[in-house]
Amino acid sequence: MLTLGLIINPYAGIGGAVGLKGSDGADIVAEAMARGAERKAALRTRQALDVLSALKERCYFLTCPGEMGADVLTGLGFSYRLIDADIPQVNTSADHTRLAAQAMLDEGVDLLLFAGGDGTARDICAVVGDTLPVLGIPAGVKIHSAVYGITPTASGEVVRSLLEGGLVDIKEAEVRDLDEDAFRNNQVRARHYGEMRVPQTGHFVQAVKQGGVEVEELVLADIAAFICADMDDDVLYLVGSGKTTQAVMDELGLENTLLGVDAVLNREQIGTDLTADEILALLAKYPQAQAIVSVMGGQGHIFGRGNQQFTPDALRLLGKKNIRLISTKTKISALNGRPLIMDSGDPQLDKDWAGTIEITTGYRDQIVHTLV
Structure with missing residues (x-):
């Protein structure tokens, strides 16, 4: 049985539909909510995990309370345990993402799944670097990092292949993020923040x-x-x-x-x-x-x-x-x-x-x- 970590950034992507071009920072989140934004990170996480519904006996989750993981896993019927970290049920922040990533690194999960955008990937990378296999479920406004599946379902398919014993490549992938303030002024400034090790559906490619x-x-x-x-x-x-x-x-x-x-x-x-x-x-x-x-x-x-x-x-x-x-x-x-x-x-x-x-x-x- 594999132990999967799960971290959801519940505010990922919240600024996209209301024209804020990102969701980094408490001020942007507050503005997005004031404009009537809907939180969709949990929905996109469910889309990814639905792919694993027939394989529940092959995996066990380590996750965060409430909207950062437990709510989704409870709704889907997966077995899980909460990490030993001071994380609230609601009103979470990037600090809580980093705290959760450290707890899962300490626990030695087999694979860390996280739902978010480039800002979330930066937070995860700052803690785990290339020491732990990770895979992103795309839920953000900005997805320039190569650590995400092309869709939530695609992320789930990679995990399913792993659980079923398929060939799954693992490669270093870049974490990149845009300067949101510059982006709102029509300037694209991307920065490289490191690499993480990401599983990808295996295929015969060499020799x-x-x-x-x-x-x-x-x-x-x-x-x-x-x-x-x-x-x-x-x-x-x-x-x-x-x-x-x-x-x-x-x-x-x-x-x-x-x-x-x-x-x-x-x-x-x-x-x-x-x-x-x-x-x-x-x-x-x-x-x-x-x-x-x-x-x-x-x-x-x-x-x-x-x-x-x-x-x-x-x-x-x-x-x-x-x-x-x-x-x-x-x-x-x-x-x-x-x-x-x-x-x-x-x-x-x-x-x-x-x-x-x-x-x-x-x-x-x-x-x-x-x-x-």
């Missing part, structure tokens, strides 16, 4: 040949080239078993243990065919470490099949964020929507890591997939 079939050798070369280019100095890399990870060792020009775990530091091999105890000893010596592992074809296991040298103790020392999972999209697609599997031998660890995980599927190309 393809006739009908979207991946050429495995080319894809593995792309994956290996990116992993090696992204390696940092003085970081221990534990390279797991399999043909996919072998491509990384080949790219480095190092000997590979096909059915074992090798250790690399500063692009030099410092261990081959490591035992569980040897891995623990290296992790004690090198606290900055990552594991590069692949997906078992046909089954979807990432631990517990072929990588048993990574014991629960070693995985806890590494932490989920330091697992670099690599695979071709063809291999993930062959799972037919089934989730990836944690079988570490420690049920509590498997439960703690359940949710989603990013998979490198090419050069600067990642997808996000469910993990149980």
Whole structure:
């Protein structure tokens, strides 16, 4: 089951229909209300979540009180829990959006959904940056940021694909916002405020040949080239078993243990065919470490099949964020929507890591997939 964060800016888009060209700031909101503006952010959020109505048992929400989330989820019958933050039922502000985003970042939701416009995206970005997958439900006057679905329903479709185990790319997308005061004077001044990581409906786009079939050798070369280019100095890399990870060792020009775990530091091999105890000893010596592992074809296991040298103790020392999972999209697609599997031998660890995980599927190309 995935944990989804939900933040609604109830005033998003309120100034559009009454000619105010935005809704940033308490004064603009008050003027919009005085002109008879209607709040539509909740409606647009419902349009997005309606797409998930048949998948309620696959997701759980963390949200804010009242009009910032709970009201919509209650009306649609989704299960949810309120965040532990001082947020009122009504009369909320951008400060409350940032407070909610911080609470959800601290909780580690699998995906943060938010309804708003460019101002809301700025507030979310200022807190979470590129550390948490996010997806916007378009509800604002200004939608220049690339973090939103093209429609509320489109945003819901992306989440549905994720819940159903489909191929979902995850890419960095820009957050941009216009100067509203300048815009009201017919001047367009856009500013870049950062990037956030945004899931997008997956598709075969690289190393393809006739009908979207991946050429495995080319894809593995792309994956290996990116992993090696992204390696940092003085970081221990534990390279797991399999043909996919072998491509990384080949790219480095190092000997590979096909059915074992090798250790690399500063692009030099410092261990081959490591035992569980040897891995623990290296992790004690090198606290900055990552594991590069692949997906078992046909089954979807990432631990517990072929990588048993990574014991629960070693995985806890590494932490989920330091697992670099690599695979071709063809291999993930062959799972037919089934989730990836944690079988570490420690049920509590498997439960703690359940949710989603990013998979490198090419050069600067990642997808996000469910993990149980």
